[in-house]
Amino acid sequence: MDIKSFRNYIISEDILKALHGLEYDIPTEVQAKVIPSALEKNDLVVKARTGSGKTAAYAIPICESIEWLENKPQALILTPTRELAVQVQEDFTNIGRFKRVKAAAIYGGHQFSIEKAELKQKTHVVVGTPGRVMDHIKKGTLTLNKINCLVIDEADRMLDMGFIEQVEAIMKELPNERMTMLFSATMSDEVKGISSNYMRDPVNIDVSEAGITTADIDHFLYITNEKDKFELLTDVMIIEKPDSCIIFCSTKDRVDMVCDGLNDLSCPCNKIHGGMEQKDRLSAMMSFKRGEYRYLIATDVAARGIDIENVSLVINYDIPLNEENYVHRTGRTGRAGQKGKAISFVAPTQTRYLHDIEELIGFKIPEITKPAKEEVSIQKLSFDEKMNTAPQIKKMKSDQLNKEIMKLRFNGGKKKKLRATNFVGVISNLEGVSAEDIGIITIQDTLTYIEILNGKGPLVLEAMKNTMICGKLLKVTKAVDRN
Secondary structure (H helix, E strand, C coil), X not given: CXXXXXXXXXXCHHHHHHHHHCCCCCCCHHHHHHHHHHHCCCCEEEECCCCCCHHHHHXXXXXXXXXXCCCCCCEEEECCCHHHHHHHHHHHHHHCHHHCCCEEEECCCCCHHHHHHHHHCCCCXXXXXXHHHHHHHHHCCCCCCCCCEEEECCHHHHHHCCCHHHHHXXXXXXXXXXXXXXXXXXXXXXXXXXXXXXXXXXXXXXXXXXXXXXXXXXXXXXXXXXXXXXXHHHHHHHHHCCCCEEEECCCHHHHHHHHHHHHHCXXXXXXXXXCCCHHHHHHHHHHXXXXXXXXXEECHHHCCCCCCCCCCEEEECCXXXXXXXXXXXXXXXXXXXXXXXXXXXXXXXXXXXXXXXXXXXXXXXCECCCCCHHHHHHHHHHHHHHHCCCCCCCCCHHHHHHCCXXXXXXXXXXXXXXXXXXXXXXXXXXXXXXXXXXXXXXXXXXXXXXXXXXXXXHHHHHHHCCCCECCECCCEEEXXXXX
């Protein structure tokens, strides 16, 4: 099916408006194949490489199917990592913005009590890591009886991380009458087993036949001894002068070492690995996405599923010992039609891992000679100029979508027996305001937060200072975002 516009699908204006704001204009191949079948409620097994646009492929039909009045979760998305859970939750919030779809992310390292309180609110979509999802199921804090759609994202990564048993345990707890979508970059026998055991006549979609690595990435390698690696890294950085670069290391200690070394050379960088506090990992990822740092040093925690635009260079400081991780690491560059470059440092004792990688990707990675000291010296001046120039902060696609949104805080919630429909009824009757101007509503015990869309926030704020809800005049203020 050759679809050139999302308007060719049977999806609502609320979803189309959000997609336009996010600059999602032409469906990617995986979106063009998944969306029509998902809208028909088919079970799907999808083989798609990283960077193919698969999150939107399942988020769009799920957001379209959400019943807003239903307070209990209707869709469950399982992801292998915390970072991916947060990103997918943000994608659902953005795509479902004008339909008021409420998505929650639950994952290890996040305060359980905060998640428990959020799940008590109206929540349409839950995105989580298998372990934390299972914790909520066991404690009865995640209601499953209204779940009509399950997505298993990065299924092969779930297997690598030992999560498959937890995924299967979760599937056994879900209603039998549901749609299940499984996405994976590779299809092992274990991944296929989930399909045969837990899915009903799934439609198989394969958008990976164009090659396991994108043609938009140029691959190179240097053969180097361990003791020369860091000096080689700095030379390569000077020669390449990337605007945005991810440097992958094998362990968190190596990440710390490289990051400290670059900072000592006054090269602004940030890092992310599993030994960091979750809030620090998320903050580092967001800073890098926005372009506040040109260099991110990371373990493989950042290699899967994280969508970062315009990464021009990936450096494998340590070559991955698992050949599939090479594909996922290098897939951080060359995304969405942009050109990218991947450079790997390979020790002479690691050539067997290199051969495994080349067998998987189907071509020999060319070896290049180390930069000459004269060339590095010549390029150093322009590199220093670039390092001393403040990077241009990138605008996120969601910024345009969110710029006309104001979140209001009302001093009243469940304890005053207030419901979302009470607020919608009153606010939509204000002069100049309609139900389409009301976004996500979060009702807590003593507070209610409401997003007002389309630049109508100041109007609603002033009007609600003198307007009662269920016979109560509530104090209303502009909410302060403490994220």
